[in-house]
Amino acid sequence: MPKITLEPITEENFNAIIKMSDTLDDYQKKCVAPNVISLAQAYVNYDRAWPRAICLDQKPIGFVMLALHDDDIPDQDQPAYYLWRFMMTREYQHQGFGRQVLDLLVEKCQEEGVKTFYTSCEMEKDEPYRFYMNYGFEDTHKMDDGEEILRMVIPKKG
């Protein structure tokens, strides 16, 4: 299986990252903010936003952004990372790349001593809830801003 990497946002990949939001269908656009908005949020949350291009052989095929800190996450789950934004260009979806990205993010959590990984998602359709649950997230049955909050305790490495 081809390997994906997570690369910093640069002047070179910036346009590709912004344009790929247009490839999503209407429901998927409800699930994730436009990447241009996410990058603007990253600018004003510079100390805690971790935006990355998802690349396949250097070609950007998706976008992911973590919040490296979130005050709303309960103390007992800290330190925690929050999967703030995550999208794959339409033509690269359902090929296993999203799962590979989650693997890389879990590895990052392990390397950085993070205890819990959080995300939240739309519940109007089966996806992306099913994708996250299949990966190993659990449903907290709490909501934030109309989205279901999901959490995963980071497994110990090895």
Ligand SMILES: CC(C)(COP(=O)(O)OP(=O)(O)OC[C@H]1O[C@@H](n2cnc3c(N)ncnc32)[C@H](O)[C@@H]1OP(=O)(O)O)[C@@H](O)C(=O)NCCC(=O)NCCS
């Ligand atoms: C959610 C999202 C990021 C997942 O990325 P992805 O690359 O499509 O994810 P994967 O391909 O790894 O897995 C999706 C499903 O594809 C299927 N799949 C994986 N490899 C496949 C293959 N070779 N052929 C066919 N299907 C495959 C799997 O069944 C997987 O389902 P699973 O949950 O049962 O494992 C992507 O679908 C997306 O961008 N969605 C729109 C935006 C969105 O909802 N973002 C999340 C915001 S909370």
